[in-house]
Amino acid sequence: MRPIVYSGAVLALFFCAVAPAAAEGAAPAAAVAPASAPALEQTASLRASQAAVGRAVGDYTLQDREGRAVRLSSYRGKPLLVSFIYTGCFQICPTTTRALQQAASVARDALGEGRFNVISIGFNQPADSPLALKSFAAQYGINSPNWEFLSPPAAIVPQLARDFGFSFAATAAGFDHLLQVSVVAAHRAGANTVLGL
DSSP states (O other): OOOOEOOOOOOOEEEEEOOOOOOOOOOOOOOOOSSOOOOOOOHHHHHHHHHHTEEEEEEOOEOOOTSOOGGGGGGTSSEEEEEOOOTTOOSSSHHHHHHHHHHHHHHHHHHOTSSOEEEEEETTTTSSSSHHHHHHHHHHOOOOOEEEEBOOOOGGGHHHHHHHHHEEEEEETTTEEEOOEEEOOOSSSEEEEEEEE
16 A cells, blocks of 8 residues: 655745856846746646645655665655755745745644654755755755655656656756645555645
């Protein structure tokens, strides 16, 4: 039996871009409007996200910030919050990670320490390596024992994202992606199941 995803998604499509570094002493670059619409179609992306509710999630093996293998099944027994990020994002992913950090802090205060887990999965492979995710977590002061940043092998990213109803598409400036946090049921045995977005 596989875990089922319950998603509590923030129903919004965001564009994340990596800002080009300006040469020292150079004038700042002018803001440039995107030449075209986002690569993702919002309605289809939201529909795919909602379709994940009740879906079983595969028992994937990813790497933690130290490069150790971690199976998703190791999170069974407690509710699990799952977010997808990419470490090259300079605005949206850090902002949403900070918001998730604040929400997790409030939940810890209300429910007690160790009552749930949080994972952030780096979907931009191979750039979102364990080291890149470790740096991202350190940069934003995330050191909670119940929050891990995981790096999947590139080959499993498409299916992993589908299991969670997470849509993304590469663009010339970064990624268009759905902003969501999925809630995975606290089954002790059997599959992890998405409860909501």
